[in-house]
Amino acid sequence: MKYPKLRELKEAIKALIKGPFTTKFPFEPHTPFPRFRGIPVPNEKEGCIGCGACADVCPPRAIKVVDDLAANPPMRSIRWRHDYCIFCGQCERLCTTKEGVKLSNTEFDIADLNRNNMFAEIKKELIVCSDCGEVIAPKEQILYIAKKLGPMGYSNINLIVFTQQEFLDTSHIASEKSSQSSGRQSAFKILCPKCRHQVWVFDDHGK
Ligand code: SF4
Numbered sequence: 001m002k003y004p005k006l007r008e009l010k011e012a013i014k015a016l017i018k019g020p021f022t023t024k025f026p027f028e029p030h031t032p033f034p035r036f037r038g039i040p041v042p043n044e045k046e047g048c049i050g051c052g053a054c055a056d057v058c059p060p061r062a063i064k065v066v067d068d069l070a071a072n073p074p075m076r077s078i079r080w081r082h083d084y085c086i087f088c089g090q091c092e093r094l095c096t097t098k099e100g101v102k103l104s105n106t107e108f109d110i111a112d113l114n115r116n117n118m119f120a121e122i123k124k125e126l127i128v129c130s131d132c133g134e135v136i137a138p139k140e141q142i143l144y145i146a147k148k149l150g151p152m153g154y155s156n157i158n159l160i161v162f163t164q165q166e167f168l169d170t171s172h173i174a175s176e177k178s179s180q181s182s183g184r185q186s187a188f189k190i191l192c193p194k195c196r197h198q199v200w201v202f203d204d205h206g207k
């Protein structure tokens with residue numbers, strides 16, 4: 001029992017000479033450790049494609065995805081709520097592009113009297129089905145997939161039509177509305193899986 005007592009005494013004397021180990025923040029600036037996990041900072045311009053995959057892996061559901069279909073053009077907003085965030089880093093680790101969001105290692109002082117101010121948000125244009133208006137994906141996500149697939153993207157009619165629209169003026173074909181998705185003329189429109197299925201079924205049966 002003698003040794004632990006001496007060891008504690010030694011620690012106490014050392015602490016008296018060296019001073020407290022705790023930092024003096026907020027009276028003095030604090031520099032976190034290099035691998036410190038601060039608030040998630042989305043990279044709206046170069047990185048985030050608005051896919052919303054991070055919201056599915058966020059343990060406390062701190063990431064909210066809201067689609068505004070009444071807007072012109074339809075928009076998706078993705079909001080990282082700092083007041084719900086537990087700074088686990090899952091959104092950064094499992095981000096589709098690996099560049100969409102990064103946990104800051106300098107921003108940690110997020111105290112605010114109004115918790116509704118504690119968020120970061122990005123907005124992305126949505127592509128919707130030409131016939132039923134169902135959400136297909138954000139525009140940047142479709143371009144990202146087309147780029148990833150390269151020539152293999154030509155196996156998907158939506159990707160062909162969409163990338164053509166981006167480089168040629170074929171928007172009038174894709175945005176033409178019909179009362180029903182049927183017939184070969186509908187094949188070259190941007191459609192959701194359900195309407196696309198209808199087009200092929202009607203085409204196959206020649207109705
Ligand atoms: S690109 Fe990354 S950060 Fe952006 S919505 Fe998708 S998973 Fe989230």
Ligand code: SF4
Pocket residue numbers: 040057058059060061062063080084085086087088089090091092
């Ligand atoms: S760091 Fe964790 S809790 Fe915070 S937004 Fe990302 S996934 Fe959600």
